[in-house]
Amino acid sequence: MLYRIAERADWDAARQTGFFASADLAAEGFIHTSERHQVVETANRYYRGRPDVLLLELDEQKLLAAGVAVRHEFVASRQQAFAHVFGPVPLQAIGRTFALVPNAAGQFALPPEL
Template sequence: MANFLYRLADLADWEQAQRTGFFASADLAAEGFIHTSERQQVLETARRYYAGRGPLVLLEIDENALAAAGVRVEREWAAVRQEHFAHAFAPIPVEAVGRIWPFSPGPHGTFALLPALRDDA
């Protein structure tokens, strides 16, 4: 059974990944890992860190594909959010990214979970 992780990304970073075969964002260089979220964490992550940015895409990453590619993923406690978050400790192969959606705030600047990811979908 697939377990998916989600990453909000600047479109330019995803376009670069298309050219190189690997997604690597600034947090990998700065912190040594790529931040990802579980589905239920996406909206709060968007609200806290992506307001006013764009264009964005939401990447759905197959955690099993990361393991098969040798990318270590660890869930680490984030005290500021009082939750565990999955961190990928290497560039993410584009083959591990299954679905990609444009991700933009609505007319009032708030984000909404895509219909394909809601529990009622």
């Protein structure tokens, strides 16, 4: 599974259009995602303290079946490979969604269900 930290406005739009897209798709040509072990660092690095985000669980096999390319690419600034999703994500490729709520210090932890 892949995980995307999503702004609620983008998730609300996805539920209306049937596809999840975010500003990075328009700006960079792909949607940034994380693997489970990368979620907390990503959340705390880019979304710290934000109460308006949630975590989407994406099924990579369903993305590929829908014709959406996924490439695992090395990101030098993080010294790790991350999956990049090259197109809007159809809702059928999104499994579970989780609330991401920062603690009093503004930091995130994985949802207990994960």
